[in-house]
Amino acid sequence: MTDTRLSSTRLLDDARALDAADPLGAHLDAFLPAPGVTAYLDGNSLGRPLRDTPEKLAAFVREDWGTRLIRSWDEQWMALPMELGDRIGRVALGAAAGQTVVADSTSVLIYKLMRAALRQAQGPGAAAAGRTELVMETGNFPTDRFVAEGVAAETGMTVRWLEPDPVHGVTIADVEAVLSERTALVSLSHVDYRSGALADMPGITAAVHASGALMMWDLCHSAGVVPMQLDQWGVDLAVGCTYKYLNGGPGSPAFAYLRRDLQGLLRQPIQGWWSAADIFAMGSEYAPAGDIRQLLSGTPPVTSMLAMQGMLDLIEQATIDGVRAKSASLTALAIRGYDEVLAPLGVRLLSPRDAELRGSHVTIGHPDFREVTQRLWADGVIPDFRFPDGIRLGLSPLSTSHVETVTGILAVRDALESHAR
Template sequence: MTDLLATARALDAADPLHAHIDAFAPAPGVTAYLDGNSLGRPLRDIPEKLAAFVREDWGTRLIRSWDEQWMDLPMVLGDRIGTLALGAAPGQTVVADSTSVLIYKLMRAALRQAQSPSEGGTPRTEIVIEAGNFPTDRFLAEGVAAETGMTVVWLEPDPVDGVTLSDVDAVLSDRTALVALSHVDYRSGALADMPAITDAVHAAGALMMWDLCHSAGVIPMQLDQWGVDMAVGCTYKYLNGGPGSPAFAYLRRDLQGVLLQPIQGWWSAADIFAMGREYVPASDIRQLLSGTPPVTSMIAMQGMLDLIEQASLDAVRAKSVSLTDFAVAAYDEVLAPLDVRLLSPRDAARRGGHITIGHPEFRTVTQRLWADGVIPDFRFPDGIRLGLSPLSTSHEETLVGVLAVRDALTAA
């Protein structure tokens, strides 16, 4: 048996990002937090930043802060996320509503366009989505299809390897209006081939939308270069914006003013203060807004964006690969002999920032782990996800979690 603890400590000693762990607030009673892919840890300075916001921006400047800084905040933060995490030039990303609302807006906008093709074109009638995608994505696709008279085409990929180019190619046709997929599978962590799939969808004449919730802030991407049409991602996982922090949406520049979102609020009007009788949408990325932005909920993510900028997303990805590779090695040594299954790709190039392991006893095991201060999360029917947020997680903490799973399972 290898000395896993010695290996973990050696990896941490060589980790160029290890010092960033101290930027995150400690959680009393928690010995291993392995759920950063669900809710990122808060930075140490968040309490003071929130207090300063209440004391100064809100408490002192009052409504003047709208003119001084808040009016542009959705676009300013969107541009930062686009630049640091998405490979997107300014003016194409905005921080606005929840993930669900933004997915709905973009799906509905895409299908409105598909039902009104250019002269001589044939209306398209199908939405393609994975049958095992996150429930929000699937439920919204079904709802939008019902509203528009579209048909949902369900992909059934391998549950570990996730959606592949061949899976998508097999269902594309001149009926396809929109393909909506997750960049990283929320269950297995499988990483989809975004550029190849996007190219195939475009070759079929359809639009491509990506859910970036499990990849934004941990997987480098090039939305502009890869020709992505639309994307949505949350900010409370690897961007550490806090519970319920608003999502972001990306809409390629040449589609702005062409794809029209359905929730016509005053914040997306061309002249927001004209209070006109008729709605005229803004021609830029602001068209994706609807109501007043949740300014207070945009504070926490700004510190995490600073950290990502300091570290570089390429370095974050390298640390992520190191953590998940080590977790797989630890699984092989201490969990595989206990009939635990690996439910994630072994190849790091095909894997996002978490790994999933499976065993029939894992629902009960997860309850024991939480009670003991080890925090992964459980995914039905029998999976535990180990979400290893690179800037806040060490290899030794990862090992503590894997060994705790072993100990809880053997005690069952």
């Protein structure tokens, strides 16, 4: 038996032992099985549906919509964006009630908050004078960068670009190096969508505040898998999606966090009827709501808010700290698998080795990975390809086992060896 084959046996044996001892293992059965899929390693892009989701959706059509009809708006739907936001804040964000709302897509909410923050920076008063820069990372997710460029063009601001280490991500030192009296807003991702690097949210937020600027975080790759304390750490604004680790389904709406003392001070740019102080007044002039509802615009996507509620139940049962502990275990096993069976094949590790410095995905690189990914998908192993030559192993703790993780690593090895022949 070759060294890598021996390592494979040991990896699988150890994975079985980890699964047997996993305190969250019972939750694995809560998710719908996917026929023909032996390893789903893309939960960081689209979480799997729960077993009871089809019946919950059917019951919604039969009862809430089909029977109660428009009466459901008064009975439950009107308050749903705020109530669901409060749940996300409590379960995943460390945010007290009244500061989180579920509304539009991630892109729209980033635009709303970013535009509101920069509008405030351009307002009257000495504190706003000369604040003309928006700080953004060159490797941030395209939406964040594209929106930043668009908002800067609208407001006459300048984007100040950070160029951090591509594996270890943005550090406090990186941010402090560009902060000045010109900084209006710093907008960064909590977990890097490429490498999985975890930014120091409290440290960076404190540094930004010391410069007199506002801090905005993109939580798309951390909400539901990395514990955080938005209130305690003084975060000003944040946006996150719900279809990754919150398993809301394709296109499920995002959430926005706006610190309580900024509500009514920052004014978002899409002034729809749902953010009016009196929704049904149909008045001739717009007056915004004084609470978190001010971030809404049009009619909320009620149907798309349904699936994530079951996942919030699971996270609450498991606790976000328990989810984080299993995430660290899964990613550590993935990196061990990389060391033992993939590194000898010329594969590069593109994620931090320290579990405290990464989120819940591990990225590996090889020139042949585009073709390898196509083969893996055809064989029922589903990772995520990222240009130019990276595979992300997204390990959603409540729906992914240790054996599934190793199965995926070994499939990458086999596909790579086969491609090389």
